[in-house]
Amino acid sequence: MEQDLVPVIGAPASPYTRKMLAILRYRQIPYRFIQEAGNEALPEPKVGLIPVFYFKNNTGALEPRVDSTPIIRKLEEEYPGRSVIPSDPVVSFLNYLLEDYGDEWLTKAMFHYRWHYDDDIHMAGSILPYYRAGVNQPDETIDQLNKVFSERQISRLYVVGSNDVTASVIEDSYRNFLSGFNEHLTTSPFLLGTRPSSADFACFGQLTQLTQFDPTPSTIAIKEFPRVHAWVSKTEDLSGWREGDFYTADQVPVTIKTLLQEVGRTYVPVMLANAKAVDQGLEHVETVVDGKTWKQVPFPYQAKCLQWIRIEFSKLSDDEKDQVMRILAGTGCEALVKK
Ligand SMILES: N[C@@H](CCC(=O)N[C@@H](CS)C(=O)NCC(=O)O)C(=O)O
Incomplete structure (x- = not known):
């Protein structure tokens, strides 16, 4: 079950974390919000920013991504419906x-x-x-x-x-x-x-x-x-x-x-x-x-x-x-x- 949840590392005081969690909720994408990343064995992104999203690569391994704007576009490709990008x-x-x-x-x-x-x-x-x-x-x-x-x-x-x-x-x-x-x-x-x-x-x-x-x-x-x-x-x-x-x-x-x-x-x-x-x-x-x-x-x-x-x-x-x-x-x- 948990494998289907998108892992997201972030914090309540991070505006970009809040931006992205609200999108996940509106888009009804199942996620797992990780507030204490120290307890997790997840690879760290190259740039130390939050939020960090994890997506599966070709081999099924989780890869970290930062930067909300392109992550939103990737989510659009992977999860159809309830798009947040106008089609016009x-x-x-x-x-x-x-x-x-x-x-x-x-x-x-x-x-x-x-x-x-x-x-x-x-x-x-x-x-x-x-x-x-x-x-x-x-x-x-x-x-x-x-x-x-x-x-x-x-x-x-x-x-x-x-x-x-x-x-x-x-x-x-x-x-x-x-x-x-x-x-x-x-x-x-x-x-x-x-x-x-x-x-x-x-x-x-x-x-x-x-x-x-x-x-x-x-x-x-x-x-x-x-x-x-x-x-x-x-x-x-x-x-x-x-x-x-x-x-x-x-x-x-x-x-x-x-x-x-x-x-x-x-x-x-x-x-x-x-x-x-x-x-x-x-x-x-x-x-x-x-x-x-x-x-x-x-x-x-x-x-x-x-x-x-x-x-x-x-x-x-x-x-x-x-x-x-x-x-x-x-x-x-x-x-x-x-x-
Ligand atoms: N362009 C990035 C900005 C992300 C960002 O600046 N995150 C802040 C927190 S809201 C951060 O991680 N700052 C570094 C730090 O807190 O160590 C995005 O859209 O996700």
Whole structure:
């Protein structure tokens, strides 16, 4: 029996783990969630990230995979039905873009809030060690892990670009996203229709932490955007959701345009400046987001993300590219892709 369950290593405080577990539930794929991987004889992935998924290779041996976006596409191939990828190529491109925004931009807010303010540092520092080491650990072990883990994460804030220069840009963007998403939810239960897409789950993963765990950003959500807070709780387990429909390209509503404007205002200039800095081997990424300076060290993985977006765009026919460009017109997202 257990052989048919997909093993997944992860943690409750990992937004990408939450993204993927919610997809497994919605897609009704049987899985086995492993929170204490030390007790298991499973091969380790080359890159030390969570979640880790295990898939059988040709010989029946389990092989580790990391990186949620391609894992979602592999699951689509292996398990038919209840797809989270829109079949309309134009809407599918929008889904890819919004998924990447969730994964690569909202995560900046998640990591920033968690390790920037004392209340949030205290909460994460005192709870996350139990997730990792087990709830039976003695207080001294937890205190020690709290110290080591908090120091490590705070020292890594620079990786996602959270610093004193960018803090206000990140915080404004969190509120703007919540506001735009809140508005969108008044018209539709999910980003791309009456059916959840991988973009919903990407945003959901980050929002599980932002709206429901870390005190500073969750206070904002609870006070100002209770609808989004409720959406997060409901999206956690969509195993009983009756599938619904994704929009067709001509049904994409104005509320998505508003969200794309927010993507174009923040994520787009930073992704472009980052790719340029990686390409030219510069020491710093420097750009302007809505009149404010953005400065961080280059993030090579996010330069790859931009390439992957462009590859997705290149798969479209000329007519589909025109339709995408019409939807993106005036949002600032046009600059990501060129026809
Ligand atoms: N692009 C990856 C990102 C995964 C990721 O960044 N995971 C974080 C936790 S949410 C991680 O494992 N960080 C390293 C660590 O905690 O040691 C994905 O989509 O799965």
